[in-house]
Amino acid sequence: MTRLTRIGGPTVLVELDGRRILVDPTFDPPGREYAFALGTRSTKLLGPALGIDELGPIDLVLVSHDHHADNLDDAGRGMLGSAGHVVTTASGAKRLTSGADALPTGRVTGLRAWESVELPGDEQRGLEPLEVTATPCRHGPPLTRPIVGDVVGFALRRPGADGFAVWVTGDTVWYGGVRDAADRLDVDVAIVNVGGVRFGITGPLHYTMTGRQAVSLVQRLEPRVAAFAHYDGWSHFLDGPDGLRTAVEAAPSELQDRVRWLPDGRSVEV
Structure with a gap:
């Protein structure tokens, strides 16, 4: 069973077969630049739909990149120590395991x-092992990786399964690496980061x-369910909720049937 709770920005709680997985924790209040x-x-325009104290225990945190505050802010960084495990980029892991905190x-x-x-299972809780695969992202135009830094998405697979239960695209432009991932992955539930960020x-x-x-991307991937994240709540989203809804409404009905619009702060079975 898969349940999704949209918390705000890129932050989504994924409950997969009893395992509680938090994507890109951002819990700072709005108003800060x-x-x-x-x-x-x-500038952050909207706060989280749920506070950290309302989440309950977290088994796994997926951090697509640790160096941008709209994907890991101060409050989100502060809760990492209470999670069971953190998976992030190779460069991000070095930063998160060094320094004062x-x-x-x-x-x-x-x-x-x-x-x-x-990741190992937990017999007492009835949790099976979970495979996490990093997928390619490019968080900007060609040749900007040295400036914008490393970013990955995450594909989650149950033991022995051919396909992936969940794919979180991470922050990325539409480029060859993402098209290749869409061709390679057989995905049940896709969480697609959008927003059309420009400065x-x-x-x-x-x-x-x-x-x-x-x-x-959804047309190419053909997941059973497609949900969207990171398309509102920040001043740098220039193709936000209106642009996303317009694009979905203009798509074929077969694609529209795959889309689930997640309500803020409510767990939805998908």
Whole structure:
């Protein structure tokens, strides 16, 4: 069984066969402006639909990248120590396990695209092992990776299964690596990050998929269920909820039937 709870921004609680998985924890209140690379900045406009104290225990945190506050903010970073395990990028794992607030190295796994880790099950709770595979992302135009940093998505697979139960795309533009992932992965539930991120200082350059590109991904992937994340709540989303809904409504009915619009703060079985 898979349940999804949209908390806000990229933050989604995934409950998969009893395992509680938190994606990109962001729990800071709204109103603050954050700095990114190349002098870009963005203001958080909406707070989380649930607070950390309302989540309950978390078995696994998936951090697509640790160096942008709209994917891991101060409050989200502070709760990592209470989670059972953290999976992130290889470079992010080094940062999270060093410094004054370092996490124990045994509780953090860093992955590069197409690397996998199998997390152990828990017989007492009836949890089976879970395979986590990192998938490719490019969080900006070509050649910007040294500036914007490493980002990965995550594909989750049950033991012995051919397909993947859940794929979280992570923050990425629509490019060859994502198209390749869509061709390679057989996915039941896809969580697609959208938003069409742009900044005035870098002009027309995009840093995440637009609504139309997200629709193209869903058409190519053909998951049973497609849900969307990270498309509202920040000032740098220039193709936000309206653009996404317009793109979905213009898509064929067969694609629209796959889409589940997640309510804020409510667990939904998908």
